[in-house]
Amino acid sequence: MNQEIKLLVLDIDGTIAGKSNQIHAKVKKAIQAVRAKGIQVAVATGRMYRSALRFHHEIGSTLPLLAYQGAWIQDPATQKMHRHWTVAKQTAIQLLDYFEQPELRSLLSVHFYINDCLYVRELTSETRLYSERSGIEAIAVGDLRQALTTEPTKVLALCDDTEIIDNLLSSLRQQYTPAELYLTKSVATFFEATNPSINKGVGVRYLAEELLGITAANVMAIGDNFNDVEMLEYAGIGVAMGNAPSDVQAIAQWVAPSVEQNGVAVAIEKFLL
Known part of the structure; x- marks a missing residue:
């Protein structure tokens, strides 16, 4: 792939955190290497904002955090709320x-x-x-x-x-x-x-195009489930985890090893390092 990736977006559960509910050292190291190259890193999760915060800090993200599938986008550094779309x-x-x-x-x-x-x-x-x-x-x-x-x-x-x-x-x-x-x-x-107006794809597009001024071709996204589909379809490089359901794997450009095999580190190595 020759496009230049400037933003890496990561899901949490089943992607950077497996059974242990922690980010494995190998994955953390790969993410650090990505940031050292000047590539921005962000979290996009179905989790609550408060629940996702520790992962956001652990990967050293400086971008707003996408929680609740992108219905809640907030910058932990400034507390600025970019988006909060609710269910009637x-x-x-x-x-x-x-x-x-x-x-x-x-x-x-x-x-x-x-x-x-x-x-x-x-x-x-x-x-x-x-x-x-x-x-x-x-x-x-x-x-x-x-x-x-x-x-x-x-x-x-x-x-x-x-x-x-x-x-x-x-x-x-x-x-x-x-x-x-x-x-x-x-x-x-x-x-x-x-809310019907949101999904992770819409949230990632907002981060990329509105905040960073880049295009889908500059984005790589990694996820493992149905709530990641829109994000994987949007990104220039959409990677599904080996533990993802086969329908999710089918829409990705590449399938990484499973979360327990540090698939994110393998994907980062392959495409970004």
Whole structure:
């Protein structure tokens, strides 16, 4: 590839952080080498802003951080909020009504993200694991409608049964057009809904074109799941991880080894160093 890459965008879970929830030394070293060459590095994640901050600092990014699939773009250095696009309150209530149908209610843990805080109906075992990994305390409120004092940034439904999540996604995609809601999976057990105007591709385009004055050809992006697809399609070089679902690998230009094999370091080595 002869285009000059000036921006490297990295997803967190399944990309720079595997089971250990830490960035491996090899990956960190490769990212440092990229920055030493004058290439900017940014994080684009489905995670909450607060939960993603430590990764942003660890990779030494000086750009705004893309959280919640790009619905929340904030610069940690200046605290400047570049973007915050929310889900309409009415839509959040409709989703909740859907999740609370008798046949679904006991199967799903529902998360509302409001002002970078996590609200749940009750603390399920799935929610506890999620809180532990993200380093965020979940606030149990009983009826989630009470938490909707303002519009949520994201709505998430979590279930260990991936078939239930797949059915949820296809059935809600029939009810909402892409112009009404952005629906995706960030891992096989997470159904996510955000503002229809956003996805990681839109967020990365904003960083590249609006803030840095570069084009898609100058961008390399690495991710591992369905919420990374738009970003991988946008970037001049889109790399999927070896642990990515085959549909995600199919749209990438190159497939790196898995996260546990430090695939990001291998991809950086191949294209940037």
